[in-house]
Amino acid sequence: MSVAVVGAAECDLGVTGLPVLTLQTQAITRALADAGLTPRDVDGLATNGIGRFATTQVAEYLDLDLAWSESTFVGGSAFEMYVARAVQAIEAGQCSVVVISYASNQRSARSRSLGAVAEPALPEAQFEAPHGPLYPASHYGMAAQRYVEVYGHDRTVLAAVAVAAREQALLNPAAYRYDAGPLTVDDVLDAAPVSDPLGVLDCCLVTDGGGAVVLTSLARARDLPRPPVVVLGYGEATTNVSTAGPDDLLATGAIASGRRAFGRAGLTPSDVDVVQVYDSFTITVLLSLEGLGFAAPGEAPGLIGELALNTSGGGLSYCHPGQFGVLLLVEAVRQLRGECGVRQVAGAQVALAHGTGGILSTHATVLLGVDR
Secondary structure, eight states: OOEEEEEEEEOOOBSOOOOHHHHHHHHHHHHHHHHTOOGGGOOEEEOOOSSSOHHHHHHHHHTOOOSEEEOOOOSTTHHHHHHHHHHHHHHTTSOSEEEEEEEEOTTTTTOOGGGOOOOTTSTTHHHHGGGOOOTTHHHHHHHHHHHHHHHTOOHHHHHHHHHHHHHHHTTOTTSTTTTSOOOOHHHHHHSOEEETTEEGGGBOOOOBEEEEEEEEEHHHHTTSSSOOEEEEEEEEEEOOSSTTSOSOTTSOTHHHHHHHHHHHHTOOGGGOSEEEEOOSBHHHHHHHHHHTTSSOTTOGGGGTTTSOBOTTOHHHHTOOSSOOHHHHHHHHHHHHTTOOGGGOOTTOOEEEEEEEETTTTEEEEEEEEEOO
């Protein structure tokens, strides 16, 4: 492929007290500055989460002159999907510089509106709503319960994911839990229950935050200040809207999205040096690693603490502003550029970012690499 990421940045994170458009502006202008570009260079924008017309609002606010825009809303996997759309648009000549951005002030606003209750008019609600599930925690709890029963595990394999995420967050000054101290498996097991077998520490944070990445042609990227990070492959899959639908909760769309991404890139999981996977819940990580081919079914717990995984601290300990997918890309880019300080994965050449949306509903995988 001939498209590269040339800029990456976060907006303010944590509890900011700032409006969403201010956070979006921070993310976009910081990513453009990182790329050595300005808003005048941008003719493509992909974002969501701001009212009904997200790209229109951001474009007007920043006075962007757009030739291409994308605002598909499929949850946290949208931003990995946007990478694919941006590559296609740039290669087709529809636009030359694309910004992918997202921000939310959900913690300051004391709102989790992205996690709304199931809509009663949806057909699946007749099977689920009478039981009063928490959305989405109860659905991920069902997948987690199935996982430990089928493979003979217990809650400790889930807890280990949260412990590993905290270890990474302690190396990242931007992480929400940077000063919180380490976790133990017992801490996770003893935390307040949410939806069996998941407790509070099995669940992602609720924070303000967001980020942006900038993409352009590889030829142009080589003339810009930062080392280009090349898009090597991408793939996606859409599976279910509810947990009443899938035949097997443990066979997620990551299987198909990963296969497509690796196929386009001509790579395998063994070629990947650093892995950023959506961690809305601890079970999401285990299912994603197995679906993507890093481990056989039931064996992902053996990778935790061994794999260069969610090096920012992830949604569990770094930041989770409602949708985390763009921050997976930001961390992957920084790792490939060697900018992560004490948490840097030495010699990282290939990174994977995998987003999950809904209740294991949408899946998108992106493979990135250094410019050879």
